Structure formats: C-alpha cells, structure tokens
Amino acid sequence: MPPPDSRYGDDVDLTHSAAERALADELRAWLADAVPSLPPLPAHDDLRARRAHNGLWQKLLHQGGWAGLSWPVEYGGRGASPTDELIFLEECFRADAPAVDSNFVGLLHAGPTIMVEGTPEQKARWLPPILRGEEVWCQGFSEPGAGSDLAALATRAVRDGDEYVVTGQKIWSSYAHVADWCELLVRTDTDVPKHKGITWIAMRMDSPGLDIRPIETIMGSGEFCEVFLDEVRIPLANRVGAENDGWRVAMVTLSFERGTAFVGELLSARRLVHHIAELARLVPRAGGSAWDDAGIRRDLARTAAHLDACWSLTKWNVSEAARSGIPGVGGSVLKLQLAESNFDLVRVGMRVIDHARVALEDAEIAGAAEVVMESLRAFAVATGGGTLQIQRNIIAERILGLPKEPPWTSS
C-alpha cells in the first residue's frame, strides 16, 4: 500500500500483490467453513427472519475477525484498504455468502458517521453492537416531499427540556420495522436556508409515537417502509454533531465511499449474464434453442461488454480511492452506466424466457423467475441512493462544469 498522499504508483497493475493474494486465500478458506454452517436464507419477504439471518452472519464475521473490514482498527475493524475491501466483497460473492442486507445502514452509513462525528460515549454505545450484528439501524432521510431535494425535509424537531419532540414522515426506510435504531434527519430551524436548519439524531425504533408501515412496491412486499412520527421524544444526548449542523454530518458519510458501493449489484448483474446465457441454451425455439438467435447472442454480449467495462471502472475507482483517500467523480458515471446496462440485460433476459415471463415463479422454465424478479428490481438499483436524473445533474455540473439550470418559472 502506498501512502495515501502518493498520487502515482510504479505500474498500472491489474494483478494482485502477494499480500492481496494472501488475504484472498485466507478469506476463501474461512468462507468455505463459515458459509455452509449457516441455515438457509429465509424467504424474501420474511424480514424478521432475514434480520436474524443477517445478524447471525455478522456475528460469524465478527468471531472470524472479518467484521467491519474497512472500519478503523480503533473501532474494532481491520482498517483495510479499498482494494482489500473489493477482494472481500468479491470472495464473499463467489462463496455465496449473504449480502450485508439489513446491516447496511449500520455498517456503511450510520456507523461511519458516528465514528467521525460522535462523542466517545456515543461511539462506545453504538459501534460495538453494529459490528457484532446485534443492533440493526435504518435510515430516516427521505420524505414524501424531500427526495432528490433531500434538504427540503420537513420532519420537525422541537426542543422540550432535554429531549426533542419530533413529528413528521419518513419514507424508503429499509428494514425500519425490524430495526433497533434510526439515523434521522430532522428540521430544527425553519427560519434559515434549508441546508442550515437540519440536525442528525439517533432514534430508538421502539419509541412511542412511531407508526411503521411496509411500502407495497412493484415487486410486492419488501424491506422498504414508511415511518410516521407523532410527537416522538428523543433525548438530546442522541444528537450527533451540533444542532443545525446535520447536513454536513450526513454528508460526512459520503467521504467513506471508496468506490465499492455498487460492487454487489455489479457482481450480481455479471452473474445474471451467464444465467441468461445458460437459459438461452435451454429454452426451445423452432427446432433449436434461443441461443441460435444471433440477435439474442449479440445483445447479451453487448451487455456483458458493458458490465465488464463497469467492473474495470470499479477497479479504477477503487484504486483512485486507495491513492487519494477520497472518492473520485467516477461514482456517478458508474451508477449511471451500471443502471442502464442492468436494464439492457434484463430486457434481453425477458426475450430469452419468452412466455415464462408471465409468472413470478418458475412454471415452464427453471430459473426464469429470477429474470422476472431482476427485471423489476433493476428499478430499485437505478433509483436507490439518487435517481439517474440526479446522477446526470452531478456529472454535468461537477465534472463538465455546465452552468446551473435557471430557477423554473411558469412564464
């Protein structure tokens, strides 16, 4: 590992160093024992069981010394480089290990925020249970009126003694009904510009005054929830950072992005390419199989090419983060290209499975349902963490330096 301020290396290098290979070997050996010891993954919509399963996996990771790989050593992590993190994600995927799933917000969002902005007491209280898989965090950022324009959030917190009294509504909170804590953005000052009156607080999810309802998505039920807050009382001691400084606190999390944010989605998509190729060889078509169709072969190969390129871009972004310590501008480009390639891929998949697309379960062709479900999930991948339109605005304004759009008027 070069020092983080070193801008250049000796070689542009896609091979793994001896240390990187050793890490991969050690991990592979551990995964070969750990993964088969897990009970089977619960059903997609049994969120309580999924939480328990995720917790068990996180506990195993912790016992094995793999929890919070990229967390600093002082907080119980291994202080691994972005490249090591990429190897970890790749090996876990290869071994069919569970995804981070319900532990995502704790491990990759709330936890890192608390590490930087929390008091010693807050760190001691909140970080260890995240690492051990004992406490699950959810996110209370988006609101019905604050999506792409997140800073327009209106959930109001008013001080009453040593508590905030919070009323409002949050949306898209994954696993909210099975979570222990919520990283919550609230409005504490309505008389200042929108970014300046926001505060970051941690809310217990068993607080009185909370009403949590699952959102019915285009895939049916899932992990997304709406959270209604009616005079929920939260101790001032749960505030991270200063009052009205919550926008900056929330943005700190972004500095933890090391180019690995979309690795899971990308690896899944690359696996789906091969799944669709296999299906195409099996699905009968006029005396042969769907694979005899040159159009299908070519279109699938096109998406494979784009997804391979996204994988190269991931390596580029991760290497850039390893050198500079900060994420480059490649993240928005990757998100956009990955989302579009994913759509292209599932469209080919639908053509391959043909009539079998009409059901969400395998009837005619084994393995077809996965294509159908992925065709729907592709929209969640595209929209989660910022719509494609917002990614395009970021690229146009921050990378290309195009002028800001003038305020909209009806005249």
Added chain:
Amino acid sequence: MDFQLTSLQVDLQEATRAMARGLYPSARLHQMEREGLDRAAWDELAGAGVFSLRVPEADGGVGLGSADAVLVLHELGRALVPGPLVWSHLAAGLDGCDGVVGGLERPGPGATAVVQHLDALDTLVVVDDEGVWRVERPASLEHRRLDPLDPLTPVDAVGSVPRGVQVAGPEVAARWRVEGSALVAALLSGLALGACDLTVAYTKERKQFGRPVGSFQSIKHLLADMLSRAELSRVATLAAGVHLDQPEVGHTERIVAGARVVAGEAAIENGHRAILSHGGMGFTWEVDAHRYLKRAWVLDATFGSVDHHAAALAELL
C-alpha cells in the same frame, strides 16, 4: 492491484495531447482535407515515438507497453488525428516497414479490397491466417479512387492485392488482430471523448432564450450521457491494454472484444449526439461534429465491427 496511471503515463498522455493539438488544430485538419496527409506532421508523430512505442529499446524503439499505446492512441483519436495510425504502429520494427504503413486483412477470393490512405503509403501490410505480408509501392497498384465518407480517410478500391513478401508468421498475425482491436478501441474511445469536449464547449457558449443552452437540463443530461459513455470506454480500453501487458490476469480476449464493443458504440453514439446538440450548425461541413461521427463509422469498419466483436464475445459466455 493499482489500476491508475503512473506519473510517466500521465506525462505521456499530456505530451501526446499537446502534440496532437499543436499539429492538428481544427483549421489545419480542414486544410488537409484538400491537401492530403501532412507528411511533416506524420514525421513528428514518428519522431515522438508514436509508432515505435512498443518496439524494444534495443531495437531502437521506446520500449513501452500496450497500456501506454492505448493512452497515446486515445489522445490521437480525441484530436481527430488522421492517417493509418494503428497499422503503422503495429508494423513498426518489422523489416522494411518504416514510414507510412497501411494495411488490411487479405480479402477473400473475388472480394474487393479497399485500402485507406493509399496515396500516402510507403508500404502496405496484408494480414492473413498464414502471417503478415509486405507489399512495396502500393500506390502503383491498380486502383480506383472512391468518394470517402470521412474527409480525412481517403479510400481506394484495389483490383487485386499481391501476395507480397512475408515479414511475420501466423502468431504475429493472430496477435495483431487482438492488439489492433484494442488500439482501434483506443482511437474510438478518444473520438467519443473528443465529440463530448466539442459539444460541451459549444453548449457553454451558445445562447438561446437569453442563457447558455448548456444550462438546460435536456442538454445537460445528454452531455452527461456522452461523458459517461466516453469515460466507460476510456477505462475499458485502458483495461484492455493492461490485459495485453499482463496476460496472467486472464480473459484478455473477452476484455479486448468488450472494450471494442463499448468504445465503438460510444464513438458512434457520441458522434450522433454531437451533431444533434449543435442544432442546424451540426449539419454544416464547417463544424467538426460530423468529422467525429464519420471517423467513428470508418474506424468501426476496421479490425472487426461492434457486431463482429459482440458475436465473438457471445461465444465466450
């Protein structure tokens, strides 16, 4: 793993960019449409080591690798530098292959051979399954001048291609097909970025409704897509170059074919978008937007097309 440029590579990239812009400003390119390939500018490229880049130092070359060649050709594509760049680069170091070297895959029996830049060529190389063959004084071949699509890529139909003198064996021919694909991909990725550069500059300047058209979200999003296509193909093509230098990483064939697909699509799509984003001006000869699209179309017909490489990649899935 450290998939970032070295300081030497950044220097190489910046020096190539400066040289290409200096030798081939837009006005000069327009002149060359009438005057043909600028031999002095070509000699400067050669003197800077563009063609001998991968020839070992012991043999009088620069001794760099395929990733470096990709970076150089990306910058030349971005600046619309004309000429048989890939063939001259591949042939560098071969016996009797100095100067301006063009090339082609040996056409099947009865097929018409189309040679690019025939008038400017010192040597023509022909690739087939048996190896690489050198044809002297190609301009003396019986030929018919065609009206070229790309104003800076003259094309001639050649009656018959002589067998020539063998200068390399089948393993070199096979390697050239892969390396040539990666190098054409590098030129295409450069075209994709050049078309984006041109369009960004124009939409920042061009005012309608009292403001730069680049401030409208419809234009911004189109440009964001152009940049992300160009960026993806730049990285994919660099990865292809690194795979050629480090075959132990594996899947070289798949990565090169994939880079060629991504870069070919990006160059053609960005060429389209560049013309459209210039409004009526985009349809004029004067504005360079059409030059990017035409070059992309012509380049995509060399060393296999997007479709050819997609079909090849499908066989690896």
